Structure formats: C-alpha cells, structure tokens
Amino acid sequence: MPLGFVPPCGVSYLLDSGLRRNDGLMLFPDLIRLTTSSFLAYRMRSFLTGLGIAIGITAVILLTSIGEGLHQFVLAEFTQFGTNLIAIQPGKTQTQGGNVGIFGSVRTISIEDAQALLHLPNVEYVNPSVTGNAEVRFNGKTRRTTVFGAGHDFTRVMASRVQMGSSLPDDDPTQPRALVVLGSKVRQELFSGENPLGSYLRIGGQRYRIVGVMEPKGQMLGFDLDDTVFIPAARALELFNRPGLMEIQLSYKPNADLAGVERSITALLKERHGREDFTLIPQAKALEVLGSVLDVITFAVGALGGISLLVGGVGILTIMTMAVSERTAEIGLLRALGAREGQVLTLFLGEAMLLSALGGLAGLALGIGIAQALHWLFPAMPVHTPWLFAVVAELSAVSIGLAAGVMPARRAARLDPVEALHEE
Amino acid sequence: MISLSQISRSFTVGDQQVAALRGIDLNIAAGDYVSIMGPSGSGKSTLLNLIGLLDRPSSGTYKLDGGNVTALNDAQQAKVRSEKIGFVFQSFHLVPRLTAAMNIELPLILAGIPPAERKARVVQLLENYGLTDRADHRPDQLSGGQRQRVAIARATSMHPAVLLADEPTGNLDQTTGKEVMNLLEQLVAQKVTLILVTHDPVIGGRATRQLYMVDGEIIGENKSAASP
Numbered sequence: 001m002p003l004g005f006v007p008p009c010g011v012s013y014l015l016d017s018g019l020r021r022n023d024g025l026m027l028f029p030d031l032i033r034l035t036t037s038s039f040l041a042y043r044m045r046s047f048l049t050g051l052g053i054a055i056g057i058t059a060v061i062l063l064t065s066i067g068e069g070l071h072q073f074v075l076a077e078f079t080q081f082g083t084n085l086i087a088i089q090p091g092k093t094q095t096q097g098g099n100v101g102i103f104g105s106v107r108t109i110s111i112e113d114a115q116a117l118l119h120l121p122n123v124e125y126v127n128p129s130v131t132g133n134a135e136v137r138f139n140g141k142t143r144r145t146t147v148f149g150a151g152h153d154f155t156r157v158m159a160s161r162v163q164m165g166s167s168l169p170d171d172d173p174t175q176p177r178a179l180v181v182l183g184s185k186v187r188q189e190l191f192s193g194e195n196p197l198g199s200y201l202r203i204g205g206q207r208y209r210i211v212g213v214m215e216p217k218g219q220m221l222g223f224d225l226d227d228t229v230f231i232p233a234a235r236a237l238e239l240f241n242r243p244g245l246m247e248i249q250l251s252y253k254p255n256a257d258l259a260g261v262e263r264s265i266t267a268l269l270k271e272r273h274g275r276e277d278f279t280l281i282p283q284a285k286a287l288e289v290l291g292s293v294l295d296v297i298t299f300a301v302g303a304l305g306g307i308s309l310l311v312g313g314v315g316i317l318t319i320m321t322m323a324v325s326e327r328t329a330e331i332g333l334l335r336a337l338g339a340r341e342g343q344v345l346t347l348f349l350g351e352a353m354l355l356s357a358l359g360g361l362a363g364l365a366l367g368i369g370i371a372q373a374l375h376w377l378f379p380a381m382p383v384h385t386p387w388l389f390a391v392v393a394e395l396s397a398v399s400i401g402l403a404a405g406v407m408p409a410r411r412a413a414r415l416d417p418v419e420a421l422h423e424e
Numbered sequence: 425m426i427s428l429s430q431i432s433r434s435f436t437v438g439d440q441q442v443a444a445l446r447g448i449d450l451n452i453a454a455g456d457y458v459s460i461m462g463p464s465g466s467g468k469s470t471l472l473n474l475i476g477l478l479d480r481p482s483s484g485t486y487k488l489d490g491g492n493v494t495a496l497n498d499a500q501q502a503k504v505r506s507e508k509i510g511f512v513f514q515s516f517h518l519v520p521r522l523t524a525a526m527n528i529e530l531p532l533i534l535a536g537i538p539p540a541e542r543k544a545r546v547v548q549l550l551e552n553y554g555l556t557d558r559a560d561h562r563p564d565q566l567s568g569g570q571r572q573r574v575a576i577a578r579a580t581s582m583h584p585a586v587l588l589a590d591e592p593t594g595n596l597d598q599t600t601g602k603e604v605m606n607l608l609e610q611l612v613a614q615k616v617t618l619i620l621v622t623h624d625p626v627i628g629g630r631a632t633r634q635l636y637m638v639d640g641e642i643i644g645e646n647k648s649a650a651s652p
Contacts, residue, residue, distance in 0.1 A: 030533045041521035333517045336478060337531045338506025338582070340499045417478040421517065 026343055035350040038323070039358075049312075049319045050359030053397050056309030057363025058370065060393050061385060063305045065371040067298030068389065069382030074294060077220060078287060080159050084124075084256075085283040088117075088248040088265065092277050108244020109278060111173050111234055113269060114151065117248065120264050122256035125153040127249040128173070128233040132240045136229060137202040138190045145186055146228040147203060149236020157249045158217070158225070165197045165212030168232055176232030180208035184216040185226035203229065204239050258282055302389075306396075312359065313400040320352050320408035331412050332420030341413040348409035349402060356401025360394045367393075425585065425617060426452040426475060431484035433470055433640075444470040446640040448484070452633075454585065455615040459631035461622060467640040468621045469590055475619060476509050476588045477501045489585075506535050510579030512608070514591035516571045518563040518578075524570075525550060525559040528577045535582060549577040553607070569600035576607055586617045593627055605630065 039046045090109045114128040130149040135142055148154070152170045155161060162181065171177055180201055187196055196210045208231060217225040233245065252261045262280055270276055324331070331344055368385050375383040433445040444467045452458055460468040473479040474486065477493060486494045493504055510531075511517075518527045528549050532542040550556045553573040563571055572592065579587060589608060593601030605627060612618045622628045629648075636644040 025536045026534060027536055027538070029539075034533070037521050037526075329517065330519055333513075333519070334530075334534065335502070336476065336505065336511045336517075337534055337578070338502050339534045340502040342499070343502075343534060418473050421478070421513070 052312035052315035053359030054363035056312040058367040059305035059308045061367025063301040065385040067301045069384040071294040073382035086250045087281040124251040127151045127157045130246045134204040149233040162212045163215045178208045181212040181230040183226040183228040313404045316404040324408045324412045328423040335417035345413040349405045352405025353401045360397025425454040427487040431481045457612045458633045459620045459628035461628040462637035466637040510584040510587045512589040512592045514594035553577045
C-alpha cells in the first residue's frame with residue numbers, strides 16, 4: 001500500500017447528527033479569528049490602511065483637544081470672578097433699532113443707584129465701577145496706568161486679595177476720602193522695594209494716600225490687572241469728568257433665584273429712573289453664550305480633522321475592493337462550504353471595521369500623546385481631551401470603516417459562487 | 425436520495441441563450457458511487473454545481489432527501505450545503521493564509537459549532553488523513569497530495585451524506601491521484617454518496633455507475649457491479 005498515512009477507517013459518521021449548532025451563525029470569536037487572519041496575511045497593506053484612519057483620528061483628537069483646552073481656559077478666566085454676578089450697564093439694548101434719545105436722553109447709572117441696590121433681598125454686595133487711564137506720579141517718577149474707580153468691595157469682584165495694608169475703606173460712597181490701593185506692578189515700578197503705605201501718590205494732579213497693595217493677579221484677556229490703581233468710584237467720576245458709572249457689578253446669594261433677583265433689580269431701577277434705560281447682563285447667561293460660541297469653534301476644528309478621517313475611509317474602501325477581487329475564489333469556496341450571503345458580508349464588513357477600529361485606537365493614542373507633548377513643551381497652551389471625545393472619535397472611526405466596507409462586502413456577498421470558484 | 429426531473433440550465437452569452445443542460449432526469453440512491461464523464465463543455469460540471477446547490481436550474485425540479493430544494497432561498501440552501509453536501513475541487517481551494525487544521529475546521533466554524541466539539545473532530549480528521557504533523561502548516565507548505573487530503577478532510581468535517589468531487593485528481597500525479605481516489609472510495613464504503621466529475625475514463629471507470637454526457641444530455645449509463 002503506497003499510502004504513507006493511516007487511512008480513515010472505523011470513522012462511521014453518517015448517523016452522526018449530535019453536533020450542537022448555533023443555528024448556522026458564526027460564533028463571534030471565530031469571526032474575530034477569521035478577520036484577524038486576513039489582517040495578518042497582508043500586514044503592510046493593513047498597516048498603511050489603518051494608518052490613514054489613524055492620521056484622521058489623530059487630527060480630530062488633537063484639534064478638538066486644543067479647542068476644548070481653549071474653551072476651558074477661557075471659561076476659567078471668566079468664572080474666577082464667580083458665576084453669581086450680574087452686570088448692570090446704562091442704556092437699553094433693544095433688538096429693534098430706534099434711538100431712545102428722541103424721547104429723552106438715557107439717564108446714567110449713579111452711585112446712589114448702587115447704594116439702593118444693596119438693600120434688595122438676596123444681594124450680597126454691589127460694586128460701582130468706572131475705569132480709565134491716567135498719569136500717576138510719585139517722587140518725580142511718572143507712569144500711565146489704568147485707574148479703576150470702585151467700591152470698597154472691589155476685591156471680592158476681582159477675586160483678588162490685598163497683600164499689604166488694607167483695601168479701600170467703607171466710606172460714604174458719595175464723599176469718599178482720597179485713598180488709593182496699588183496694583184503690584186505699579187508698586188514695583190514706582191517704589192521698587194520701598195514700603196509705599198502712607199505715601200502720597202498724585203493721580204491726575206490730585207493727591208491720594210496709599211492704604212494698600214494688591215497681590216499680583218496677572219493678565220486677564222489682555223488687561224494687566226497689576227498695572228492698575230484702585231480709587232473710590234466717586235473720585236474716579238470726578239477725575240474722568242463722567243456723569244455716571246460704566247457698570248455696577250452685583251453679586252447675589254448663590255442659592256437665590258436669578259430671575260427673581262433680575263426682576264427686583266429691574267423694578268427698583270425702573271422706579272428710580274422712570275423707565276428701563278439700563279441692561280442687566282447675568283454672568284451665568286454670558287457664560288452660556290460664550291460656551292456655545294467656543295463649542296462651535298471646537299466642533300469646527302474637529303470637522304476639519306474629520307476631513308482627513310474621510311480620506312482614511314476612502315483608503316479602506318480601496319483596500320477592501322481589492323481584497324474582494326483578490327479573494328473571489330475564496331468567497332466561492334466559503335459559499336460552497338455552507339456560508340450564507342450574510343456570513344460573507346459579515347466577514348468583509350468585520351475586516352473593514354477591524355482595520356478602522358485598530359487605526360482609530362492608534363490615532364487616539366497618537367492624538368492624545370501629541371496633545372500632552374504639546375502641553376509639556378508649551379505649558380501656556382491649554383490642552384484637554386474629554387473621554388467623550390475619545391469615545392466619539394473611536395465610534396466614528398468604526399462607523400467610517402463600516403460605511404467604507406458596505407459596498408465591497410455587498411459585492412462579495414452577491415458573487416455567483418460558481419463563477420467565483422473558477423476565479424484563480 | 426437525489427432526484428432530478430427535467431432539469432435544464434441555460435446561460436446568456438452575449439445576446440444568445442446557450443443551453444448547458446437539457447432536460448436531465450436522474451435518480452441517485454444513497455450510497456451510490458457515480459461518475460459523470462464527457463468532453464469539456466458537455467455540462468458535467470454544471471450538473472455537479474446544481475446538485476451541490478451552487479447553481480439554480482432554469483427549469484425542472486430537484487429533490488434532495490424527498491424535499492424540493494429548488495424552491496429554497498439562499499440561506500436555506502446554504503444550510504443544506506453545510507449539512508448535507510461536501511465539495512472536493514480540482515484546485516483544492518484551500519484558504520492560503522489559514523493552517524491545515526483551520527482549513528478543515530472552516531465548515532464547522534461557518535455552521536457555528538462550539539469550539540470544543542470542533543476541536544475533537546478536527547484532531548480526529550487530521551489523524552485519519554495522516555495530517556497530524558502538518559496541522560499547523562499553511563497550504564503553501566504542503567504537497568499536492570497533502571493539500572487534497574486537507575480538502576477531503578474539510579469536505580467531510582460536517583459529515584455530509586453527499587460528496588461532490590470535480591476532477592479531484594486533475595492536479596495530481598498518478599500515484600497521488602490513486603491515493604486520493606482510495607480515500608474517496610473508503611468514504612463510499614461508509615455509505616457516503618460520491619458523485620465524481622472527470623474526463624479521465626480510468627478514474628471514472630472505477631465508479632459503480634458511470635454516466636456519459638454530451639451537449640447537456642446524459643447519453644449513456646454503464647453499471648458495474650464491481651466494488652472499488
């Protein structure tokens with residue numbers, strides 16, 4: 001007998017029907033095993049195709065991380081002053097044009113208005129404010145700085161603290177003494193290391209006694225808060241020759257109802273002014289608007305990255321189309337072995353999704369890595385990658401793989417088995 | 425078990441209708457060993473594909489185990505192929521990137537058989553066909569005879585009642601071809617229905633029923649009582 005192996009004998013199987021079947025459905029681990037096998041058979045090609053998706057995901061993650069970092073940075077800048085603030089400004093912003101001046105000029109907001117607001121329920125403190133530029137002089141040294149006319153609670157609005165001396169005292173707001181608190185930079189420039197407390201500073205020709213120096217606060221949207229001097233609001237009005245305040249900042253109790261506070265402010269000022277010639281800008285609402293603007297920016301840069309993701313999808317489409325042509329005979333074989341059209345479809349869709357899922361994961365790692373490296377290299381650059389973004393990016397990678405795989409996979413499933421088997 | 429009545433199959437080539445099968449009537453009993461011979465283009469492969477449910481007739485009825493299988497949809501036909509029919513091809517048709525063991529396992533995988541049962545059966549088949557030490561080799565590391573043995577093991581992995589072989593020795597040398605025929609005939613001895621398409625009269629002559637086809641018709645039949 002020329003056979004070099006044991007021939008099949010005693011394997012009577014015709015009566016055998018004892019196999020447990022999963023109703024003709026492939027088991028999931030087997031699907032993974034089969035798709036992985038073709039992935040591994042064409043390593044270079046799979047790698048390059050996955051790379052296309054990886055670059056797309058990297059771009060999306062990197063750009064949205066920067067966008068989201070910016071978002072959080074800007075919001076943090078604003079919320080450091082607290083969110084339970086309402087700014088009251090003179091003039092009524094109306095959606096329909098028309099000049100209120102025809103019926104009588106806009107009444108300015110006065111320090112007395114601010115005093116009256118303080119007596120409303122739920123109001124914590126009120127800060128009348130007016131800002132401008134003026135020359136300050138000490139001992140022959142001159143400097144042009146921002147002058148901030150404020151109430152005695154201004155440190156609370158600024159979320160800042162006095163470093164030495166004291167803040168502005170609780171004087172009669174209409175007749176305050178000529179006292180000044182220096183920003184840290186002004187103090188540095190005019191006094192160097194000397195103690196400035198008790199010295200007299202000339203602001204726009206008037207003498208102010210220095211009672212305090214602020215902690216360094218840094219810049220806020222281009223404003224150097226340290227290159228500022230703080231004087232009582234009534235004095236600043238005089239200095240700038242202004243009839244009224246630029247703004248009143250009002251802080252309400254955190255647990256108070258914003259709408260109720262707004263209503264009582266409006267009612268009070270309407271009674272005092274005779275009409276509604278002022279505008280309330282609640283910080284919470286302003287933040288909401290700002291937040292939605294920043295969201296749009298993040299979305300827009302994310303969409304830019306999405307374009308490269310789309311290009312990656314085209315790569316998958318190309319490679320899967322090639323795979324179907326190359327493996328036509330194999331598809332015929334699978335059908336002969338009992339694979340349904342749906343199973344062939346699943347196999348090729350699975351391959352496309354595996355490619356994009358792995359590419360997507362690599363892209364996530366790369367994108368987050370580059371974002372963190374940027375943050376490490378340039379600490380000033382805000383970067384933040386929310387988990388949700390990573391999940392959404394990976395899901396969109398997989399869906400792009402799915403979408404790109406549909407056409408080739410359908411073609412594979414619909415091949416005529418007889419013709420497919422003859423393809424070599 | 426296989427009953428064909430008035431089976432015709434025509435193809436559209438350009439704007440012409442070409443008949444590949446013309447009104448075939450054929451009954452094959454369980455355990456039959458049938459060879460189909462004829463010149464190329466006589467329709468023998470088309471007939472085999474129809475019996476294997478890879479193709480549908482243009483007209484006529486095909487009953488398998490008493491059930492009309494021409495009326496089944498794709499998924500139902502796939503189930504019948506999976507459970508009742510095994511294929512052996514001239515060019516082996518092994519999946520090049522899968523090992524011998526996994527090629528044999530493929531029909532079981534597609535049928536959703538749990539891994540434990542699959543494994544036992546694959547180990548048994550590898551042993552039966554003398555492939556145990558080749559289990560982890562890929563097809564390009566196997567000889568022609570080994571490849572066809574893998575293909576036969578794969579065709580029988582679901583224990584089908586019908587085995588369809590299209591020129592199974594066509595790509596093999598004489599000695600290896602004989603080996604492969606011996607293997608197939610041992611399956612006949614176990615009551616498998618074997619239908620063999622060949623143009624080689626020596627190979628075809630080994631069958632107990634020999635059909636001759638010309639131009640899509642069965643023109644003659646020869647029965648030999650001789651057991652293989």
